[in-house]
Amino acid sequence: xxxxxxxxxxxxxxxxxxxxxxxxxxxxxxxxxxxxxxxxxxxxxxxxxxxxxxxxxxxxxxxxxxxxxxxxxxxxxxxxxxxxxxxxxxxxxxxxxxxxxxxxxxxxxxxxxxxxxxxxxxxxxxxxxxxxxxxxxxxxxxxxxxxxxxxxxxxxxxxxxxxxxxxxxxxxxxxxxxxxxxxxxxxxxxxxxxxxxxxxxxxxxxxxxxxxxxxxxxxxxxxxxxxxxxxxxxxxxxxxxxxxxxxxxxxxxxxxxxxxxxxxxxxxxxxxxxxxxxxxxxxxxxxxxxxxxxxxxxxxxxxxxxxxxxxxxxxxxxxxxxxxxxxxxx
Ligand SMILES: Nc1ncnc2c1ncn2[C@@H]1O[C@H](COP(=O)(O)OP(=O)(O)OP(=O)(O)O)[C@@H](O)[C@H]1O
Ligand SMILES: [Mg+2]
Numbered sequence: 001x002x003x004x005x006x007x008x009x010x011x012x013x014x015x016x017x018x019x020x021x022x023x024x025x026x027x028x029x030x031x032x033x034x035x036x037x038x039x040x041x042x043x044x045x046x047x048x049x050x051x052x053x054x055x056x057x058x059x060x061x062x063x064x065x066x067x068x069x070x071x072x073x074x075x076x077x078x079x080x081x082x083x084x085x086x087x088x089x090x091x092x093x094x095x096x097x098x099x100x101x102x103x104x105x106x107x108x109x110x111x112x113x114x115x116x117x118x119x120x121x122x123x124x125x126x127x128x129x130x131x132x133x134x135x136x137x138x139x140x141x142x143x144x145x146x147x148x149x150x151x152x153x154x155x156x157x158x159x160x161x162x163x164x165x166x167x168x169x170x171x172x173x174x175x176x177x178x179x180x181x182x183x184x185x186x187x188x189x190x191x192x193x194x195x196x197x198x199x200x201x202x203x204x205x206x207x208x209x210x211x212x213x214x215x216x217x218x219x220x221x222x223x224x225x226x227x228x229x230x231x232x233x234x235x236x237x238x239x240x241x242x243x244x245x246x247x248x249x250x251x252x253x254x255x256x257x258x259x260x261x262x263x264x265x266x267x268x269x270x271x272x273x274x275x276x277x278x279x280x281x282x283x284x285x286x287x288x289x290x291x292x293x294x295x296x297x298x299x300x301x302x303x304x305x306x307x308x309x310x311x312x313x314x315x316x317x318x319x320x321x322x323x324x325x326x327x328x329x330x
Contacts, residue, residue, distance in 0.1 A: 065119075065122045065123075066119050066120075066122040066123040067119050067120075067123055069115070069119055070112060070115060070116065070119055071239070071242050071243045071246045071247070072235060072238065072239030072240070072241075072242035072243050073112065073116075073232065073235070073239055074238075074239075076116065076230060076231075076232055079228075079230055080103075080116070080120060080228075080230065083099075083100055083227075083228050084099055084100050084103065084120070084205070084228060085120075085123055085124065087099035087100075088124060088202065099202060099205075100205075100226075100227035100228035101196075101199050101200075101202065101204070101205060101206065101225075101227060102196055102199075102205070102206040102207075102208070102221075102225050102226035102227055102228070103120075103205065103206070103207045103208070103226065103227075103228045103229075103230065104170070104207075104208045104209075104210070104213070104216075104221055104226050104228070104229045104230070105117065105207065105208070105209045105210075105230055105232050106209070106210050106211070106212075106213035106229065106230075106231055106232070106324070106328075107211070107231050107232040107233050107234075107321065107324070108211060108233070108234055108274055108313060108317070108321045109211050109274065109276075109312065109313075110274035110275055110276030110277065110312060111232050111233065111234060111235065111274050111275045111276075112232055112275055113168075113209040113232050114166075114168065114209065116232060117164065117166045117207045117209065118166075120164060120205075120207065121164040121166075124162070124164065124205070125161070125162075126161065126162045126163055126164045126205065127156070127159055127161050127162070127163040127164065128163075128164050128166065129152055129155065129156060129163050129164070129165050129166065130165075130166045130167075130168065131148060131149065131152050131165060131166065131167045131168075143187065145173070145188045146187045146188045146191045149188065149191045149192050149195060150191060150195070152165055153165065153195045153199070153204065156203070156204045157203070157204065162202070162203040162204065162205070163203070163204050163205075164204075164205045164206075164207055165204060165205070165206050165207070166207045166209070167192075167206065167207070167208045167209070168209050169209070169210065170208035170209060170210045170216065171210040171211070171212045171213075171215040171216055173188050173189060173192065174189060174192070174208070174216050174217050174220045174221065175215045175216065175217060189217065189220060192220070193219075193220055193225065196220075196225040196226070197224070197225060206226070208221070208226060213229075213324070213327075213328045213330075214327045214328050218329060218330065221330065229330055231324060231325070233321065233322075233324070234272065234273075234274060234313075234318065234321055234322070235273070235274075235275055235278070237267050237271075240266075240267045240270050240271075240273070240278065241263060241264075241267050243275060243278050244263055244266050244267065244270070244278065244282070245263060247278065247279060247282040248261070248282060248285075248297065251282060251285075251286050252297070256295075256296065257295060257296055257297065258296070258297055259296040259297045259298050260298075261297060261298070261299055261302065262299050265299065265303075266299075266302055266303075266306070269303065269306050270306060272311055272313065272315075272318045273309075273311055274311075274312050274313065276312065277309060277310075277311055277312055280309050281302075281305050281306050281309040282305075284305035284308055284309055285297065285301055285302050285305035287305075288301060288304065288305055289301060
């Protein structure tokens with residue numbers, strides 16, 4: 001937290017000058033805290049209803065932890081909090097509910113599965129340990145992944161602090177067992193399933209992530225092993241609105257650089273964008289603004305950057321992810 005030392009009131013610049021200097025110092029302090037663009041520019045607050053004026057003062061600072069770093073996706077945060085975080089933190093409550101020990105995050109690429117896993121560990125105060133299964137699977141090191149799994153769980157069990165074990169690209173390992181060609185792969189699946197089943201004491205949470213939930217072996221992810229399955233979808237209009245506003249503010253040192261933007265229109269033209277696409281679009285906007293020596297963003301500029309940004313998903317893929325629930329059996 002930054003402390004602002006106010007200039008003494010007997011200073012030569014007393015009166016309006018002093019006020020201005022204090023305002024500037026507060027702006028500088030807000031910027032240092034990652035809150036730039038807020039609070040002191042009245043024009044930002046007065047503009048029309050579909051403009052950036054509705055950006056709420058963010059809770060985020062560069063020191064912030066946990067879900068505060070995730071823009072939007074309030075429904076996903078609510079589900080995780082209800083089914084996992086609250087049951088784990090219920091020591092002082094008269095109620096008891098067994099928390100989920102395994103969680104699956106599924107959904108399109110670039111929409112925050114890894115970010116949610118990292119932030120969940122922070123929310124819980126757990127260690128974060130990632131198992132990169134995808135790269136070693138089916139290689140000549142037949143038992144390597146299996147050994148890695150055992151080692152990861154052993155390390156987690158020995159650790160004084162509870163651990164979140166994150167397994168990315170889970171479909172590359174836990175795909176339908178009927179498809180399994182490779183003896184080593186079967187061993188990996190069995191090792192992981194044993195670890196999941198014996199993980200009873202709540203000190204280890206396993207989070208799996210996949211872009212292809214329909215490929216997962218149902219036995220491996222049945223309740224009792226992976227109790228909670230949460231879709232992290234393409235950002236809906238509400239989340240796109242929050243993302244756009246927050247990302248724009250993050251990139252503007254002064255609130256005056258934001259301009260009077262029609263966020264509603266931006267939300268419409270970014271339909272089908274992943275979060276990574278929206279991040280890239282805002283980066284493109286800033287690149288263009290720097291190239292043209294602009295001092296303020298405007299709608300045309302953002303629209304231009306939007307059209308320049310390649311969407312990562314095709315129409316079919318967007319359709320697939322929008323209908324995802326109908327492709328999966330859990
Ligand atoms: N809601 C969000 N708010 C802020 N930043 C986000 C959000 N979601 C994702 N990001 C950022 O977007 C990028 C992509 O997110 P992430 O890597 O977590 O996606 P993913 O779903 O794990 O992708 P993949 O399937 O490719 O592994 C990261 O830089 C991440 O920090
Ligand atoms: Mg990821």
